[in-house]
């Protein structure tokens with residue numbers, strides 16, 4: 001048995017086939033539009049996530065610190081007094097009642113990890129070498145959920161406890177130390193300890209690789225003279241772009257200084273936003289151009305097919321049927337074009353990924369195309385195609401049979 | 408008394424109403440055609456014959472008067488109702504055949520059925536093939552209109568008009584552009600179907616020989632009908 005297409009689809013397909021050149025041209029337009037959209041969306045998405053990953057890979061999303069110490073004037077200002085406020089140097093201070101703050105943070109929705117940290121300056125010494133470092137006293141299990149230390153570890157384990165320490169590869173090189181070696185740390189308060197290196201990390205940032213020395217929270221507290229206290233509480237959240245929205249109420253509730261990565265990296269954020277805005281602008285223009293292209297081709301088609309429309313009407317085709325005939329043409333051009341466009345976009349990506357590579361041979365961009373981008377673009381193209389066909393379709397439906405035939 | 412298939416009473420048609428070039432083309436037409444009747448509509452060019460046929464074929468609305476098709480007052484019908492009547496009750500053969508160029512002869516002949524059912528059916532295909540055989544085109548059913556001669560195209564148009572067995576067949580100079588031999592053949596075919604199926608036929612023709620072979624003739628002169 002032959003497949004019997006519904007009237008509207010049958011006529012739509014024949015009309016498209018009849019105006020072959022126009023149909024192919026507009027199909028090409030939709031294909032190019034969808035390919036460009038998919039390609040750019042994926043590229044910029046990849047770019048942004050790699051930038052974000054690089055920045056947030058070694059940073060908590062939200063940090064809770066003690067409030068800044070501000071100068072308070074002992075005497076009220078006399079009228080006309082000129083006062084110069086010099087900000088005070090901030091000394092190492094603990095977060096007030098950090099356990100209850102941590103509990104509050106942990107109970108906040110969308111906060112997935114909470115990690116106390118005591119950090120302060122120290123010197124790392126070995127033989128002749130003496131390096132200025134940042135002592136990081138952490139609870140390893142909590143901290144590795146803030147910064148994915150296990151991923152960055154090049155040797156040993158991330159498990160500072162007792163006098164075991166984990167240091168960066170640069171510092172190890174500077175001190176001429178390696179796994180199992182001992183180093184001495186000295187703090188400004190004059191305390192010191194001999195540590196055993198049980199882990200080495202490479203966090204992808206030379207400065208941090210040189211400065212961070214991880215010890216247990218307890219050892220950090222005693223070396224930095226902050227018994228029982230922590231200098232900050234780090235948080236990780238589910239949606240990084242919600243970090244600021246999560247930080248603000250916490251600040252209000254605790255009276256502490258709560259900063260999200262979004263405020264500390266305001267420029268980066270602005271850059272990402274600009275990039276997203278440009279992407280959306282490009283996508284909107286491409287969509288608009290594709291819509292105008294489909295609409296104009298179909299408007300011409302309605303004029304060219306006026307006689308046929310009249311014949312169909314005279315034979316008893318209803319206005320709605322003719323409306324559907326042209327809407328379907330728009331939808332067909334949109335959906336077939338987007339299927340072709342998705343393939344083309346995917347092909348471009350494969351070429352791009354194989355040509356442009358990082359120094360180590362891995363592709364700069366993942367050639368894997370997320371399904372949601374493809375489905376989104378195809379859906380939009382099909383809907384836009386159908387909507388763009390609305391004006392010509394209504395014109396076709398409004399033609400009176402006799403006028404259509406006479407012309 | 409049996410109900411006529413067409414009943415026209417006081418039909419008037421004006422164009423460009425409300426403008427300076429307003430013109431009344433039909434000045435009050437009365438006409439009844441019974442089932443099985445084969446009526447010739449003759450008259451000089453420009454007298455309003457096509458205009459009348461278009462009104463009866465429900466392709467446009469009259470300015471005044473009453474058109475009944477099979478007892479249905481068309482003034483009471485909305486666009487959907489008129490569309491349905493066009494599809495089921497009327498077979499229209501245009502002067503210039505008006506086939507759809509993107510479809511084969513068979514598909515063109517099936518088109519009223521495809522419209523009626525929403526898609527082609529085996530029954531329509533069988534009926535269309537039978538009609539094409541009757542008009543001598545069975546060997547050409549797969550051809551597109553532009554591969555057929557004028558006479559062949561007109562025969563496809565007749566097959567198309569007859570497909571759903573309409574109560575009323577309207578033909579506007581169906582043989583006007585054909586040689587005498589082909590014209591006679593086509594006329595004979597329409598007459599045959601009219602006798603077989605008992606449909607009412609109104610056929611515009613300039614050919615007095617053909618008009619003579621009809622049941623009766625009506626003459627249009629300057630927008631008035633004389634019997």
Ligand SMILES: Nc1ncnc2c1ncn2[C@@H]1O[C@H](COP(=O)(O)OP(=O)(O)O)[C@@H](O)[C@H]1O
Pocket residue numbers: 422423432451452453454455456457458459
């Ligand atoms: N849409 C229209 N607007 C204005 N005048 C029209 C229109 N259609 C037909 N006419 C006029 O009506 C008259 C009758 O035309 P028509 O019915 O085609 O005549 P016939 O078929 O008898 O040759 C002609 O003078 C024609 O110019």
Ligand SMILES: [Mg+2]
Pocket residue numbers: 456457458579
């Ligand atoms: Mg005429």
